Amino acid sequence: MPSPRSQRRQEMKLSPRQREALELVADGKFVPCLVKENDGWHARWRALGGGEANGWVDEYIRAATITRLSEDAEDQRHETLHDAWLLALRSRTGLVVWDDAECAAFAAELEAWGGNAEEDRVARACIRFRLAAVEASERFELLCETPCDRRGLKALGQAAYVWPVLVGLRTRSPRLLGMTLTPAEAEDFVRTGARHLRDAGYGVEGADLAASITAVAEVSGEAGSEGSGDEGTRFGPGGIRLTVRVGGEPVSAAEIRFLLDQGSTLVHFRDRWIEVDRNILREALRALEKGVGPRAHALSFALGLGHVGRLEIEEARAHGWLRGLVNELCGLKGLTGLSGLRGLKGMEEFRGELRDYQLRGVEWLRFLTRHGFGALLADDMGLGKTIQVIAWLIAERGERGEWTPMLIVAPLTVLSNWRHELARFAPGLRVYVHQGDSRHFASGFRKAVAEADVTLTSYNLLVKDYDGFSGVRWHALVLDEAQAVKNPDTQVARAVCALTPPRRIALTGTPVENSVADIWSLEEFLNPGFLGERRAFTDRFVRPIAADAGAAAARRLQHALEPFILRRLKTDPRIAAELGEKREIREYCELSPEQRRDYETALAAFRAREREPGDVFALLTELKLICDGAGKLERLLDLLEAIFAADESALVFSQYAKVGARLRTAIEQRFKIRCPFLHGGLSAREREEAIAQFNRRGPRAFVLSLKAGGFGLNLTKATHVIHFDRWWNPAVESQATDRAHRIGQNRTVFVHLLISAGTLEEHVDEILARKARIAGQVVMTGESFLLSLGEKELLETVRLDGAEQQGGETAR
Amino acid sequence: MKIESPVLRRLGPVPFWRGTVKCLDELQRIYTKAAEAAAEKLGRPAD
Known part of the structure; x- marks a missing residue:
């Protein structure tokens, strides 16, 4: 068998005539004949319609069908001319050695046989x-x-x-x-x-095979409304009235029974031939007799996702309130009611500014959750999912006017971030962070939860301390980085699904359109039962979509899920216009227990010794290097993972060369990519190579030392700039940021400031922000500002906030 | 043997056939083999 390459070579050599001949042969458009040539009669193949391809047609067929027996057909003895001719059709020359008159008569017969096609x-x-x-x-x-x-x-x-x-x-x-x-x-x-x-x-x-067995659903959403069971229709417990169709025509339960009683799989019915699939028919009959599904499925049917086993619902018509709801759901994305939040009780406690698209996001969350639906907010990273949820939490609490325990579950590395954002935008919300060794158990846990509006924990601890969590009647459950529950077989997924609070929100920045299998698990948490049984979902959607992403199944699923997923992209021109050119995001990280110990030891040693010149500077450096340890590194790697998942690139700045080298190693090990590192020790050539490496195709990270990489470079491939540690000098930091954000950059640049919670990094950041707010500008910045502080102020600034803030205490 | 070739089905048996071999069966074998070889040469995917 020729290799694909040799096949291509052969194809390339074909003349148009040869190609035409091959196509005729491949399509079977040729007939055998018997013709007289100079050296006698020959069995030949000719193309239907004749023409110049004939010679090639004969040659190709002969070459493809010649056998050892037929090779020298003319040398063999045959009982009849017919046998000789048939063998000669696949012989080397096609020569037929036989009586001339008999050949002429047979040739005429063949001519009449093959030539009167028209x-x-x-x-x-x-x-x-x-x-x-x-x-x-x-x-x-x-x-x-x-x-x-x-x-x-x-x-x-x-x-x-x-x-x-x-x-x-x-x-x-x-x-x-x-x-x-x-x-x-x-x-x-x-x-x-x-x-x-x-x-x-x-x-x-009269021999047409009728189309398949399908159904039309009339969905009212009213439980218990009944129709006659034997008219092919009936309102199920979820208010779903089904009409079964065979070949497009409605059939009754009695007719389905008749079809099932037939011995053959092909049944003559109403003057048509029906291919009877007994399993589907039995499911259809059961659905007619007993009704379909619980109430939750009514919406699934109304949005066109309905099915009864393998019986597909080809059309769904919603009625009554459900029709209104479906219309509202389908029109949700155009939501314009931006004033809804302002007048809400308790909203004055919200201390942030929401952009228009974020307001729309909060309205969307409120609409869905108010109607008892779970919402998947899948905005691009950096668009502010957290702030939208915080506004929603405040609105929810204000509206309820009573104790409404709400639980937020997030990966460990972003808990700190949540705690800070809650404190910043919703200082009125009482937050219990269930984390660390000092977290509460049993009655202590119940008391801590009872005294808080929001409980914050990690996925790991939710599973580990599940008994405590399952004992609370949560009003709301928010899952951050909800891809953590995409596998329904994990303990985490089972734990969150078992909690069943009335309000459910999931957040993810990872596109869900590409991972159809994952969406089932998320929806099972958000809207249990909406996507049906897992196995049926796999058969109906995962497999067909895997085989063909543009399949009808994909469109159907997308249409049905659309109301429940909100995904805005930062590249969307309207969103980009709202975002501006540059967006600064503070990312708070937790110190690991080792980092805390080192930080406290360094502070204690500083306090104990006599001051010498340079001590303060040495302390600041030591503390900042401790802050750059494991906790922050984990956060950086998680952040990069999200950036790479969005096919984007990042610049990572540190002011310390040895930290930069460590970051490079960690990034290369985690993501198995080459990560260039630009620092002062590189030659001009090495510098060029590092830049070239970053500019290669695909998402990449580039580690730069703040001093070496802060000027003269144009790295607009990056749309994210991460300041791993802080210089506390806006001029220096924005100079570094401008590597990515400069002429040639037409996308919003996200600037991530990594801040270790509870450390001098956070305290200095707060002081500078406060000064900036008061004075409108930062008067004195950088390390010099710290060096100028008095002993008391200095110790206050470099203090480490206690472990109680990290774990087990309600903070207001 | 099942006659699959539309041309052969349309033409039917060769009139007054007197051969010892079943004519349409043999022709069908040739049609199948030739069509497969040509399709491969053209790089068409197999059915």
Whole structure:
């Protein structure tokens, strides 16, 4: 067998004539004949319609079909000319050594046989077969109308070759023939005979195979409304009235029973032939007799996702309140009611500014959750999912006016961030952070939760301390980085699904459109039952979409999920216009227990010793290096993972060369990519190489030392700038940021400031922000500002906030 | 043997056939083999 490469070579060498010949052969458009040439009679192949491709057609067929037996056909003895000719058709030369007159006569017969295709076609088109059921009998009658001329009879004779049962046709009247068929023969006629006769140009009636068995759902959403059980329709417990259709026509339960009672899989029904799938029919009958699904499924049906086992709902019509809801859901994305939040009780406690798209996001969350639906907020990273949820939390609490325990579950590395954002935007919300060794258990846990509005914990601790969590009647559950529950078999997924609070929100920045299998688990948490059973979902959506991403199944799923997923992209021009050119995001990180110990030891040593010149600077450096340890590194790697997942690139700045080297190693190990590191020790050539490496295709990270990489470079490939540690000098930091954010950059640049919570990094940041707010500018910045502080202020600034803030305490 | 080739089905048996070999069966074998070889040469995917 030729390799694909050699095949391509062969194809390239083909002349148009050769290609034409090959296509004729591949399509079977050729006939055998017998022709007289200079050296005698030859069995030849010619193309239908003749033409210049004939020579090639004959050569190709001969080459493809020659056998050892046929190789020298002319040297062999044959009983008849016919045998000699048949063998010569696949011999090397095609020569037929036989009596000349006999050859001439046979050649004429063959010519008439193969050459009258057009006349025969007309004759065949005049013959019509019609299959009909014999009343009160299991038998069928096949009738054949035919012209009684020579051509008509010949065409009828040929038909028997197409479907041999036709030899049983007998004359009924001058132009009508007929025969009785057994059910098995009738089935064979419908399945194969009719198709072959049509292919050959005959007319066939009464043998159409009807379309599949489907259903139409009328969905009212009203539980318990009843219809008559035997009219093919019935309101199920979820207010779903089903009409089963066979071949597009409604059928009753009695008719389905009749179809099920038939012995054959092909049933003649209402003058049509139905392919009976007993499993689907049984499911349809059960659905008609017992109704369909619980209430939760009504919406699933109304949005076109309904099915009863393998019985697909081809059309769904919503009625009553459900119709209004479906219309609202489908129109949600155009939500314009931006004033809804302002007047809400308690909203004055919200201390942030929401952009327009964020307001729309909060309205969307409120709409869905108010109606009892779970919402998946899947905005691009950096668009502020956290702040939208915080506004929602405040609105929710304000609206309820009573104690509403709300739980936020997030990966450990972002808990700190949540705690800070909650304190910043919603200082009025009481937050209990269930984390660390000092977290509460049993009655202590219940008390801590009871005294808080929001409880914050990690996925790991939710599973580990599940008994405590399951004992609380949560009003709301928010899952951050919800891809953590994409695998339904994990303990985490089972734990969150078992909590079933009335309000459910999931956040993710990872696109969900590409991972159809994952969406089932998320929706099972958000809207249990909406996507049906997992196995059925796999059969109906995951497999078809994996085979063809543009399949109808994909469109259907997307349409049905659309109301429940909100995803805005930062590249969307309207969003980009709101974001501006640059967006600064503070990312708070937790110190690891080791970092805390080192930090406290360094502070204690500083306090204990006599001051010497340079001590303060040394302390600041030591503390900042401790802050750059494991906790922050984990946060950086998680951040990069999200950035890479969005196919984007990042610049990572540190002011310390040894930290930069460590970051490079960690990034290369985690992501298995080359990560260039630009620092002062590089030659001009090495510097060029590092830049070239970053600019290669694909998402990449580039570690730069703040001093070496802060100027003169144009790295607009990056849309994220991460300051791993802080210089506390906006001028220096923005100079570094401007590597990415400069002419040539047409996207929003996200600037991530990594801040270790509870350390001098956070305290200095707060002081500078406060000063900036008061004075409108930062008067003194950088390390010099710290060096100028008095002893008391300095110790206050470099203090480490206690472990109680990290774990087990309600903070207000 | 099942006659699959539309051309052969349309033409039917060679009239007055007197050979010892079943003509349409043999022709069908040739049609199948030739079509497969040509499709491969053209790089068409197999059915």
